[in-house]
Amino acid sequence: MPLFRALDEQAGVKVQPRRRKGFGRRAQDDSSVFSLKYLCLSNVADNMKDVWVKDYADNYLDQYTFRYIMGPFNILPGDLIEELMLLLCSRKQLSRAALHLLLVPQLRGLTLEKCSALVTPGLCAHIAARCQGLFILDLSGAKQIPSKVLCETIHRLPALRSLSLAGVPCDGSVIQTIACCCRSLKHLDVSRCHLLFPAALLPLGGVYPASSSSSSSLSSVSSSALPSITPAPCPLPLSSLLALDIGFTEQGEDSTVAAAYLLLSLPYLERAALEGLSQACCLLEQEEFSRADGFAEREGVPRLEEVWRERIQWQGKTSEDVASGERGDEREEEEGMYLEEDENDTARDEKFSFQSQTEGKSEFLSHSGLVFQLKDVRGVTSDSLQSLGRLCPGIRSITMNIDGNEHSSGRGRRQCLLDLQTWSGQLQTLSFHCNGPLADFLLPLQVAGSRLISLSLDGVKTSPHSPLLEVIRACPRLRDLLISAEPPSLPQEQDENDQLDNVALPQLPHLCSLSLSFSYEHSQMKPVMSWMSLKKVLRCLLIGSPLLEKLSLVSLPCPLDCVLQDTLQSVNLNSPDVPLGRLERVDLKRTDVQMITVKSLIQLNKRLKHVDVSYCWQISQLQWSQIKRARKVEVVWV
Template sequence: MPLFRACSGPKLVPGRRRIRRAKWTGRVRKTEEDGSVPPLTRLCLLSLADHMKDVWAKDYADNYLDQYSFRHIMGPFNLLPGDLVEELLQLLCSRQQLSRAALHLLLLPQLRSLSLHSCPGLVTSALCGHIVARCQGLWSLDLSGAQQLPAKALSETLCCLSNLRSLSLAGMPCDGFTIRTIARGCRLLRHLDVSRCHLISPAALLSLGGGAFCSSSCSHSNSQSHSSVFTPSSDPSSSSSIAPLSPLPLSSLLALDIGFGDQEKDPVAAAAYLLLSLPCLERIAIEGFTQACCLIRHREFSWTNEFADREGVPRLEEVWRERRRNLRVNSLSKNIEEASAEKEEDDEEEEGLLLWGENSFDIEEAASRSNQAEQKRKGVLSQPDDECITLHLKDVRGLTCDSLDSLGHLCPDLMSMSINIDGEEETRGAGLGSLLAAGLQTWSGQLRYLSVQFSGPLLRLLPALKVSGSSLASLTLEGVKTSPHTPLLEVMQACPRLRDLDISAEPPCRQVEEEDGGDQQDDRDHPRLPNLCSLRLNFFYEHSQMKPIMSWMALKKVLKCLLAGSPLLEKLSLVALPCPLDSVLEDVLQVVDLNLPDATDPAPVPLGRLQHIGLPRSDVKMVTVKSIMQRSQRLKSVDVSYCWQISQKEWLDCRRFSKVHVVWV
C-alpha cells in the first residue's frame, strides 16, 4: 500500500491555489478549541482522518479484510508513535468515521490506550482476537456498551492482556468468571468499571481481594466452589493447586447497578469485604457502601457470618484484623525509618562537635539530643495497638446523611462525594441543613467535588455549602426546589472557587413582582465566580407548555452576576428559565471591562470564550443570539430549541450565513 499518491490532474493557476489553500486552512482552524491555527502534526492527522475511508482503508477493505487474517499489518501507520495513533483513533471516533477496516490498520503494537465505547458495534470476538495478537502492551481498554461480545470471548481476551492498568466493561454481559479472570490475569490493574453488568453478583467481586479469600480456614464446606474462583481461564487443570494471590492494586472500583445476590444483605457484606481487602482503593461506587461503612465503624462483624459461610470466605473479623495488622506494621516501619534517619543525623552532628567543638556546652547539648532521638525510637516500638482503621478513599458516591459520621472516622481524606438525601427532608425538616453541615465539617477546606440530590428547598442546603464551599471546584444540585427568595447569590458567595456549577431545580410555584429600581441597583459588590468554566441551570417543565411561567424575576440579577463575572466560561446551558433572558444577555454584552485579571487575557470579555451554548425553552431573540455569536470567536454550537421568539426563517438565515452549528425545533 503506497504511503503517498501523486496527483496526476492539471496544475492549478497560482492565484486559485492560494485562494483554495486559504479556504482549506480556514476550515481546519475551526477544529481547534482556542481558534488558533493547528500545528503541523494536527493538520496531518486531520488529513489522514479525511482520507481514511476513501484512500487508506479502501484498498485493505476491498482486497484483504474478509479474505485474510493477519497477525500484523505492515501498513502506512506502523512508523507513527503510539500517542499519534491514539489521537487518530479518537478523532475518527468523534467524527463517527471509525470502520472495521480502519480499526484493523490502527491496531498496532505501540498502542497503549484503546477506547471503543463510542462505537461498541465494532467490538466482536474476531476483533478481540486481533487485539490479543497485536496489542498485548495495552495499558487502558474501554469496551463499554459492547453487548454482543460473549463473556467467554471477553475472558479469553483479558487473560492475555496482563499489562492493563485501566479496564472499562460497563454495560457488557460479563459474569463472575470474567471477574475471576481479571483477578488472575490483570495483576497491574488500577481502575475497573463493571457498572450495569447485570450478570455479576456482589459476591463475585470478592475475587478482586486476592489471597484474603484463599486461606485454608475457608475450605471446609465449599472447597470445590472456592477453588473455581481462582482458576485461570487459560488453564482449567490448575484448579487442583491454586497459589494465593495478593489483592489487586485497585485505586478505582465502579460497580453500580450490577446483579443481585442470593440474599438482601449480600451487597452490604460484599462492600465491607472489598473495603477491607483492597488497601489501595481511593474511588468507589458500589451498592451497600454506606451500610458497610457503618458496619466497619461499629465492628458489627457477626452480621456477615452467614454470608461468609455460604461463600466460603474468612469471617469479616479476620479480614479486619489482618488489615489492622498490616496498617500497624506499615506505620511502625515508616516511623522507625524516620527515627533512624534522625538518629543518624544527630550522630553525625555529635561526631562533628566532638572533633571540632572546644566548648563543653556544645558537647552536652549534642549528647542530650542524641538521647532524645533514642527515646523517640524506643517509643515508636512500644506504641499501643490502634483499634481504628483508616481507609484512603478520596471519591465516594451514594452517601446519606446518616453515614457521614461513620465516614468521617473511616475516610478523613475525602475530596469528592455524592450525597442522596431524598426522603429525609419530610422527617427532619429545617434541621436537615444543620445535620448535613455537621457531617461535612470533617472535610471542611479540602472537599473539591460535591453532588447533592435533594427534593427540598435549596435554602436548607445553604449551611452545608457555607461549611464546605470554600474549597469546592465543582457543585451539582439535583431536584432542589426554588422560590422567588432562593439565595443563589449566597450560594455563589459560599463557593467562590467553582469551575463547574450544575443545578437542576423545580421553578417557583408562585410569582413575586420585581422590586422597583432593582435593575438600577449597583451590583459591583455582588459575588462573582471568576474561575467558572461550565454553567448549567436546568428547570423542570411540562412538555405541554409552550413556554415556562415567568415567576422568578430576581433570577435576572443572579444570571447577570454569573455571566458578567465569569470571563472563562466555555459551556453555558440555561433550560426553561422562569425569567426573561434576552434583557440579561443584552446587559452582559454591553460590559466592556470587568477588572478581572487573567494570565492570558488582561481584559477578558464576558462570553468571549464560549464554545457551546444551550438555551432551550428560553425567552431570547435571534438578534441577541447573533450578537453572542459575533462576540465569541470560539463558538461551535448553539441550541435554541423551542424558543418561541425565534422563527424558522430567522433560524434558516442564521444557519446559512454562519459557520456555527445552530439547532432549532
C-alpha cells in the same frame, strides 16, 4: 495497498511517551489557528475512507484474518494513533475496517465507548492478538460481548492498568480473570453490569472461597472461560473501583457486607463507587462483624473479623515503616518510575500520608485506629456520614444521596451539616441528589464550600426566595456549577427589585462550566416565568465569570434574552477578561433567546463550536437556516 506479515516478524517500534494533554486548537488567544499536528492528523482522517480503508475493506476485511497488519499506521507512535482514533470518532468516521488498520502493537490506550456498536467478539480477538501491550482499555456500552469472550480477551492483556466495562455483560468469571491476570490494574469500572453481583467482586481483594464449589456467586464460572489461570491470593493494587448499579435485584445486606470486605482488602483504594459503601463504614466503625457471618458462610470466604484484623496489622506495620524511615529510598525510586503515569498511580505512596491526614482530627477517628485512603466516594447516604468521616478523614470529593423524607423533617440538613465538618476546608467536589428545597443546602455549603471547585445539586426544589446568591457566596472558588431543579410552583410578583449592584453581587472568577436546568411539562411550549429575580443571579454569573467555556441554561423560569443582551453590552473588548468571550459550547434550549443575540455571541469570540437553540420559540426556521450558513459553528434548532 497494505502489506501483511506475522506478529513475531514485526520490526521493533519505539514507543513514545504518553501525551499528558490533548491536541487540537492552540492555547493562544487566536484559537481559530490549529496546530500542525492537528492539521496533519485531520488530513490523514480525510483520506482514510477513500484510500486505506477502502482498499482494506474491498480486498481483505471479510476474506482474511490477519494477526498483524504492516501498513501506513504501524510506523506511527501509539499516542498519535490514539489521537487519530479520537478524531475519527468525533467525526463519526470510525468504521470496523479503520479499527482493524489502527490496532497496532504500539497502541497503549484504546477507548471505544463512543463507538461501542463496533465492538464484536471478532474485534475483541483482534485486540487480544495485536495490542497485548495495552495500558488502557474502555469497552463501556459494548452489550454484544459474552463473558467468555471478555475472559479470553483480558487474559491476553496482562499490562492493563485501566479497564472500563460499564454496561457490559460482565459476570463473576470476568472478575476472576481480572484478578488473576491483570496484576497491575489500578482502575476498574464495572458499573451497570447487571449480571454481576456484589459477592463476585471479592477476588479483586484476594478474598476467595475455600472451595469454589461452595460459592454460589462463582458457581457459574466455566473452566473453558478461564484458560490456565490460578487464583492470586494478593489483592490488586486498585486505586479506583466503580461498581454502582450492579445485579438485577436489590442486594440489601449483601452489598453492605461485600463493600466492607472490599474496603478492608484493597489497601490502596482512593476512589470508590460501591453499593452500600457508607453502611459498610458504619458496620466496620461499630465492629458489628456478626452481621457478616451468614454471608461468609454462604460464600465460603474468611470471616469479616479475620480480614479486619489483617488490615489493622498491615496498617500498623506500614506506620512503623514510615516512622523508622526504612522505605525512604524505595519511595524515591517508585516516584521516579511512575513519573509519567496517571495521577492514580501514586496510590502506593499515599499510604505514607496517613499521619498527615489525621492530624488535628483525632476526635473524628474510630477507636480502633482503622483509616482508609478514600478521597473520592460516590453513592453514599447521609445516615452513615458520621462513620464515613471517622474511617475516611481524607475525602475530597463526595456524591451523596439524601432521603427526601429525612430532608422534609429537617433531620437530613442537620445531620449533613454536622458530618460535613469532618472534611471542612478540604472538600473540592460535592454533589447532592435530593428532592428537598434549595434553602436546605445553604448551611452545609457554608460549612464545607470554601474550597469547593465543583458543585452539583440534582433534583432540588426552588422558590422565588431560594438563596441562590448566598450559595454562590459560600463557594467562591467554583470552576463547575451544575444545578438541576424543579421551577417554583408559585409565580413571583413583578415589582421585585431587579436593579444591578455589581459591588454587592458575588462573583465566580474561576467558573468554567455553568449549567442551570429546570424540569418542565412536555405539553407546555414555554416555561412559566415564575422566578423573575433569577435574572439578577444570571447577570451575576455571566458578568462575573469571564472564563466560562461551557454554558447550559435550559427551560429557565425567567426571561434570558435581556440578560444576555445586558451582558454583551457590558463587554469591554480592550479588557483581558471579556464576559462570554471564551465560550465553546452553549445550550439555550426552551428559552426566549432571539437570533440577534445568538449572532452577537458568535461574533464575540472565535472559540464557539456549538450552539443549541432547540425549541426556542423566538427563533424561526428561516433565521436558523440563514445563520447555519453564515459561519463554521454548529447551530442546532428544532
